[in-house]
Amino acid sequence: MLLSALSTDLYELTMIGGYYVKGLSGRATFDLFVRQLPPTRNYLVAAGLEQALDFLESLRFTREEIDYLRTLPALSGLPRDFFDDYLANFRFTGDVSAVEEGTPIFAQEPLLRVTAPLAEAQLVETALIAEVMFPTAVASKASRVVEAAAGRSVMEFGARRAHGIDAGIRAARAAYIAGFDSSSIVEAGKRFGIPLSGTMAHSWVMAFRDEPSAFSAYAEVFGERAVFILDTYDALAAARTIAESGLKPRGVRLDSGDPIATSREVRRIFDAYGLHETAIVASGDLDELRIAEIVASGAPISGFGVGTAISTSSDAPALSGVYKLAEIERDGEMVAVIKKSPGKRTYPGCKQVWRVFRDDVAVEDVLTLAEEAAPANAQPLLKDVMTKGVRLSRPSLDEVRQRCRQRVAQLPGEVRRLVDGKNYRVRITIDS
DSSP states (O other): OOOOOOOOHOOOHHHHHHHHHOOOSSSSEEEEEEOOOOTSSSSOOOOOOOOHHHHHHHHOOOHHHHHHHHHHHGGGTTHIIIIIIIIIOOOOOOOEEEEEEEEETTOOOEEEEEEEEHHHHHHTOOOOOOOHHHHHHHHHHHHHHHHHHHHHHEEEOOOOSSSSHHHHHHHHHHHTTOOOEEEHHHHHHHOOOOEEEEEEEEHHHHHHHHHHHHHHHHHHHHGOOOOOEESSSSSHHHHHHHHHHOOOSEEEEEEESOHHHHHHHHHHHHHHTTTTTTTTEEEESSHHHHHHHHHHTTOOEEEEEOOOOTTTTTTSSOOOEEEEEEEEEEEEEEEEOOOOOOOOOOOOOOOOOOEEEEETTEEEEEEEEEOOOTTTTTOEEEEEEETTTSOOOOHHHHHHHHHHHHHHHTHHHHHSSSSSOOOOOEESSSOO
């Protein structure tokens, strides 16, 4: 779903109106970055870039939107030609460099660097923060869940808990980038090509006179693809019902109770009846710490459905994402600028982020001015993705997913640790 040009804060519009009146039309560079990592994150996973570029490419003011803006008291002092000419022909014509989706990123490192005529770069602030920060929060949480699952399948079940269905769809994409295998929300499958997964709800079981009838009916319709939910009434009794009936579901799901103890008993029942291939998956308020506990116990659970913790990034629902002016054109030259507010000081100038490797393991990042020489054994993270308002490439979601897998694996193990992880070194060479 493409965003409207009105997906911005009012002060962005008052500022671009003021820039128009005062003739401030030179180029400016803004950085989008996170000031500090949440306490439960040692790294973030960049996501949302494709949707951000979609927004920039499609940015237009419709006649209806312009007519609405004329009615706003805050804009009433602007000249008529601002609306009739400037907004009517407004396009994003700037350049964007960005960290590729799926790349681990750290505090103070720009995820995006936007260089454009001042008003264009200013207007897009609100939408870019929203389009990038939410998916990045979700992908970062999902990466931890994948780490905890230790190779077991992980399914995204969170659309019904998301803050709106579109947020749920975007969360499914971000989770898939970070290594989830599938999603339950069908629109994510259609829009992004994400594999879909699902079982049955308790209501299916409750809709029939008894549990055996419910399971048999489902198996008749869906055959070998059937996955039953066990805990509508009594999970172990349901497991015995399945085993004794001769049904051979592909899998069963546990959604409540103690998944460790229950899965062991279910496995014992199934194995006694030869149902060795019937998988057991768990869901129900899971997060990475609970999943790590289940995995460490050796419970016979082959996959996990994770909902609320992912679609809301429950322990860190908002990143401290900001979009700050770094340089501006004055008298034909780009001049570095700095914000000095206590606790919100910025680093001036056009920047580059370098990742330094030793034996294919990332050992530190270095934040430099763009014109500085590359550190030894380093790769640049900010790459050109849009020139003069036109995107330069459109990688497939599977490419992004594979990149995420490879680049997260390059982080030191102690940085990826779920609890008491070690901070990753980010060295900043820019004077502030």
